Structure formats: structure tokens, C-alpha cells
Amino acid sequence: MTLQSLLHSLKSLVQHEQIKIELVKIETVPLLIRCVIEANFQKTKIPQYALEILLTLSFNDEALKVLEKEVNFMSHLKVLENSTEETIQRGANHLLWLFDQKIQSPIMSKSGSFSSRYKFDIMLSYSHTDKKICFQIYENLVRDGFHVWIDRDQMHGDTMAAMANAIENSEFVVICMSEAYKQSPYCQAEAHYAFQRQCKLIPLVMKAKYKPEGWLGIIVSGKIYVDFSKFQFDSAYSILKNEIQRKRIATTIIDSNKIYLDPRLRVPLLSSSSVGQDRPIVDLPLCIDAWSEDHVRSFLRNNNLTSLLPVFPDFNGSLLYQAYSMCQAGRESMFQAMRNEVVTHETVPPLTLATYLRFLERLKSYIPINVNDQSQRPIPTLCNIM
Structure with a gap:
């Protein structure tokens, strides 16, 4: 050799x-x-x-x-x-x-909340091997009014300084994951810098069945992936926009703590004890992102959705929100997938279409309203922000 x-x-x-x-x-x-x-x-x-x-x-x-x-x-x-x-x-x-x-030895400051201080809404970090779909994502984001930074033509000169500047001045860093991305030391430098700065990261899956490992797996650990290989482009793109909106609202809640709540929507939370026993009643957290695994289980039991318990094992609110977004992107396919999951558990009632639709309707009250989505009816939500 x-x-x-x-x-x-x-x-x-x-x-x-x-x-x-x-x-x-x-x-x-x-x-x-x-x-x-x-x-x-x-x-x-x-x-x-x-x-x-x-x-x-x-x-x-x-x-x-x-x-x-x-x-x-x-x-x-x-x-x-x-x-x-x-x-x-x-x-x-x-x-x-x-x-x-x-x-x-710079002090890496944590990215702040959504603010006019950001020059860009999004910085797209990607491997040029995946440029076709990444450019399509970029064009859709720009069409929808987002300010996006992307290196379309592999810049010359002081490239890393330009990348670092883009990361520092972007509200979100979208990581377009693939094996080519993981293998690239240049992509690793970008992702590592964004991770050090505690930027708000949104990982996208570019290739079918790709699972991040090694350094990339560490950086995106615990984050919700948007899989562009699993769904049609428009469906995956819709999930991406929902994730951006979710992170913005969650950050605003944490930073401002100024939440206006319709008292009619306060729902008693049931503890994780068995269905037939008396349970102490407390309120659900103000936003679905703050729900724990116990909150999710109690929500399902309280709304007579126990057939869905095996579908969402160890789900917290953020994961349940992602599942809701997937249902919105492909209602029929998600219904079939969830029903097949329930069938494998003989002690659980079968999932009916009525139960599935009731699940979506009940959960909708806790989902942040996307102001750019005119199809979503303007009902009050627990995440309604001033």
C-alpha cells in the first residue's frame, strides 16, 4: 500500500x-x-x-x-x-x-432567546455531498421569510472565521447529518464550535437509516431529529418549521416567564399510579415542552387514551410534541404505524381511528400556535405568549 x-x-x-x-x-x-x-x-x-x-x-x-x-x-x-x-x-x-x-481561551456564551440581535435566523451546516437537498431546504426557508446563512460555493480565504461569525450570529444552527458530514473535519469544526457555544441545534437526517455515532452522536445526543429520508420533503420540512417554532416558544417562556393562560384550559394532572386508584390532582405544566414522562402518562390516562401508553414509552413532552408533528405531516401513515405498535401488546385495547383522532384533538390545546400556519385555528393554548 x-x-x-x-x-x-x-x-x-x-x-x-x-x-x-x-x-x-x-x-x-x-x-x-x-x-x-x-x-x-x-x-x-x-x-x-x-x-x-x-x-x-x-x-x-x-x-x-x-x-x-x-x-x-x-x-x-x-x-x-x-x-x-x-x-x-x-x-x-x-x-x-x-x-x-x-x-x-474565549468564554463561550450561551445563545440567547429569539431577538433582533441575531443577524440570521438559521445557519445551515452541511457536507457538499448532500448539497442538493440542503439547497432545497435553504430555498424553502428563504421563501418562508427566514434569514439563512449558507456556504453555497465553498468559500475561499478565511473560511473558518466566516463560519464562526455565522454561528455566533445565528439563532439556530441546523446540522445536516450524514456519513459524509461526520467524516469531514471541516464539518466537525463547525458543529464542535456551535456545540461549545451552546447554540440551539436542530439535527436533520439526510440519508436513510443514518444514525449519528462518535463525535456527531455526542453533539446531537438528546435532541429531536428531523428525518428528511423517512418522509416526503414537504412533510419533513413542515416538521422542521414546527421544531423551530417550538424552540422559539420554549426559549421565550424560559427567558421572559410572561405567560398568559386561559384558566379554562387548566387540566388536572393524574399521578402515575394505577387507573382505578385515587390520585392527587396537580396542574399540568404550562407548556408541553415542560412535561415529564409522568405528565405524558397522566395525560393519556386522564383522556382515556390508555391504548396509546405502549406507543409512547418513556416519552417526555418534547418527544410527544415531535410525535404530534409527525402525525400532522402524515396522519394516515402515523395511524397505521401506531396501530401496528399497539397490536404487539395483547393486554392493551386496540387503537381505533376514533381514539387516534381524539388523541390529536386533546393534545392540540397544548401545542404552541404557529403564527405562520393559517390552517391552524386560533384556539387558546397553554403555550400562548404575549
């Missing part, structure tokens, strides 16, 4: 944290630096691959410490930043930016 082929294979392997640790232990970093610097490699892909591996390694603290000690390499990176070779220029730019961030 040639050195170039070896480095090309190593680009994929180095995504795994254990591989990073082992490469640092066996002192691979100085060898990779030689691949970038030495003149006899300059007419091959070796410097590009070595730079990309070093960029991925730099997310490991021990590897970063080794790189920081290589003064000659740091000086060489500044030369490469002006290279006419785009891939070399980009790799050098990203590495220098990461070193600058480490030196400055």
Missing part, C-alpha cells in the same frame, strides 16, 4: 476517539507534519490528506498539545494559508483558527 493510500484510509479511521488516542501514543503527529512540510510530497495528495488528519486529531487535547509545540509547523501553516491549492489553503486556515481559539 502506498503512503497516499494509507493516509486516505486513515482519514476515515481517525474519526474514532480510540484511534486518535493510539495515534498520539505512537507519535504519529510528527510523521504527519513531515507529510505536510516535505517538498517531495507536494505534487501528491499526501499533504492534503495529512492536513485533514491533523485537523481531525486536533479535537483531541493531547494531539493539540503536541501540535502546539511544533513551532516550525505553525509557521508553515501561515504560508500554506496563502496556497493556490484550495484544499491545502482550507486545511491550514482551519488549523490556525483552532489554535487561535485555544490561545484566546
